[in-house]
Amino acid sequence: MTQRTASCSCGALSIATEGEPIKVSACHCVSCQKRTGSAFSVAVFFDEAQTTPAGTASQYVRLGDSGQPVEFNFCPTCASTVFWRPAFRPGWIGVAIGCFDDRGLRPTQAVYEHERLDWAAISIEGRA
Structure with a gap:
């Protein structure tokens, strides 16, 4: 079974995952843009039972x-958002794709594309 670890910039907060994600979603909403300070956020969603937070x-x-x-969980030292729990998806945890050591994960969908910055283009797995 595939195991991955995601951690914050300073390494004090991490989350280990086991198995494959439910989905990998790129979000272009303004709230994610403000939270990340970037053009979008990418969440790797797992069943909470597949995860073990540490720190x-x-x-x-x-x-x-x-x-x-x-509920966004971030490191109190370096402020990196590592994972979050969306109440509308009970039992799911979203993990920030950039926090993973595994660089092979890719988005499988994009949401809130109507709020996408004009210059922000990403490649979605499975799209032609």
Whole structure:
């Protein structure tokens, strides 16, 4: 079974995953742009039972478009957001793709493309 580790910039917060992700989603929404300081966010979603967090995390909670909370877990030292729990997907954890040591993961879908910055283009696995 495939095992991967994702960690923050300073290494104090990490999450180990086992098995394959449910999906890998690139999000172009303005909230993700502001959270990451980038053009989009890419979440690698796993069943929570496939994950083991380690270290101390601080949390930031905001309401998603579903009206339900999303709990972001970030390192209190370096402020990297490593993983999050969306209440509208009970039992799922999203892990920031850039925090993984495994550089072979790729988005399988894109969402909120109507909020995509004009210059931001990404390749989605399976799209022609």
